[in-house]
Amino acid sequence: DVKVTQSSRYLVKRTGEKVFLECVQDMDHENMFWYRQDPGLGLRLIYFSYDVKMKEKGDIPEGYSVSREKKERFSLILESASTNQTSMYLCASSSSPNRGGGYNEQFFGPGTRLTVL
């Protein structure tokens, strides 16, 4: 079974703090993703990575950065946390495209519920 783990289930930080969210997957997946999920807005893609040291912006990258130094690990960084970044953060991973060119399903970690005071 694919296992995606996230460093914390719950996190409370203060405005202006630098926040690191870590994600590790154990299935040698090429692709890793960071989403945030808010009531009424659903899952929104922040950043994704399709290889070590490669990253691409998602739909809402402002205020975030990412790092992928090793294939199994993808970190999300909030440079200066703000109250509007209070949210559930979900990491996911997926394997490379299938033979038909379609992309495979994503597997999610348990999520980190971040509160910024």
Next chain:
Amino acid sequence: RKEVEQDPGPFNVPEGATVAFNCTYSNSASQSFFWYRQDCRKEPKLLMSVYSSGNEDGRFTAQLNRASQYISLLIRDSKLSDSATYLCAVNIGTGTGRRALTFGSGTRLQVQP
């Protein structure tokens, strides 16, 4: 218009009922389709992929209608344990530029005794 749209519900149905959800997508180049289930305060978990010819897994049937650009999920003989939010996910699949899935906001199902 959102790329992927779902009726948020809630759908309140009695045990044993049949219930269906639809999910529309805007990009005709979309290639991969999935249904996820998400329980309260938990992560989404894959329920089933959606194949062009339609597919079934026990009480669950998924279908794809490319002409009208929607996917559907049918749940037969609903159980209390089916109560959850069901998310559809779509991937455009245009090379490295878009490997992510785009998710609908989810449809909440509440099965009542």
